[in-house]
Amino acid sequence: MPAPEKKRFEDVSFGEDLESGSPDVSLETVKRFTRASGMKFGRFTDHEFARKEGLPGAIVPGIMSQGLLVGMIHRWAPGSTVVKIDTVFRAPVLVDSTPQCRGVVTDLDADARQVEVDLTIVNEANETRVLGTATVRLQADNPQ
């Protein structure tokens, strides 16, 4: 399978939407993440434990939400480099829910060949759970 075409700075326009999608935040995937991250808190991997802590259910770790947003950026712009990502964890994203990751281009820096992207994760009621921005450096041109 050929490698996806790398996104060039010239191909991006202000206001361009990244393809939104519903990331996999199933319990199994969250457990995979917490094992990889050494996170041993039950609030991430056990719905009952989380409820005892006053949460509606197990929650997705903030750094996993951030990682999901980076994944979305890389799918939109293969070969790009996320130079910086800054996210505010406004409210929990629930494990086994169906959130949406969204992104939109809100600044273009031609000198640095970088774009800024607004990022959000919303829940099924369209309420913002995570929001932030990322600075993404894009390719100069497409090799071959």
Add this chain to the structure above:
Amino acid sequence: MILDLHNHSVASDDGRAKVENYCQWISNRKLPLDGFVLTEHRQFDQASDYRALEDEYGLLVLKASEVETDYGHVLVYGVNEDLLHAFDFTSINLSLELVIKEADRCGAIAVPCHPGRPKVGMCAHYAERGPVEGVSVIETYNGGSRGDENERALELAKTHGYAGIGGSDAHIVSHIGRYGTKIDREIKDEEDLVRALRDGAFEAVTWT
């Protein structure tokens, strides 16, 4: 004129939007806004000058503050030197009565925001302690509200006869322009805005 009366820039601790990008967004998305107000958290951004952006984009960019009181958060329009010396904008324990009184004295206006929000909205505090004198305008449409928070704000306004404004409470560029306030006269600066809010010459609007 339609102005978005509640937004944050990178000057706020949790703001991530550059003001020029707000202007570009409004223009690019052809939002029905004539301008917006920056209501930075717990400060008044005296240093920033947005007149060049106003000229470039044909938008009005005004400055205000969002302060924290014992009845929740409050937007303060018409901040001036007198008001900056009247109380500590950085405090999270201001008295709402004091903020209203000093705003009135200094020619500004204090508008409780997101009243329906827990802890930082006025509804919960009114329920416990009763109303505060001197409130005439509250924010009834807030772009960051969840669930029925805006409905609670509207109910509070109806119960107490408060006029309502709209604001996006944007912290990132793409969130500006979710709500606005339609004002029945031309606004050129912060003083005009304060007069319009005092006169009740406005209504909260949304187009999303």
Add this chain to the structure above:
Amino acid sequence: MDIASLKKEWTGFEFDTADFVVEEQEMLDFALACGEVEPRYTDATHADFQAPTTFTSKFSGRRILPKDFPRIAKRGGFDAGKCVEFHAPVRAGDTITGASRIHDIYEKTGRSGPMIFIVHRMEFRNQRRELVSIVDWRMVQQP
């Protein structure tokens, strides 16, 4: 609590360093759990195989706060957000050293009531002393 004094006394100095060995399987699991599809993150045989951009955000030092830092949280705390600056790729087998300092302290009120934000900054360097990332962690403590 006098936040200005707290900030003056506790910010700006390094209070902890810790070493972490970067494991290939953890890199892969982190990447795949986050929906990465690019082979440089998902294929350990790729010429440019590297840890996902925000991988270092998972590391925490031996201490989260400096020794003798006042106990603030009566009601608990939570993670309010993270900022990751990427400087250089992290490779499997690297030994990363994280140096911690308190970068900022401020207070505000929110839906959960009064909060004190402590911005914990960790600078990560690899075994060649090259800067690979800087992670700011905004931790909230509720008095």
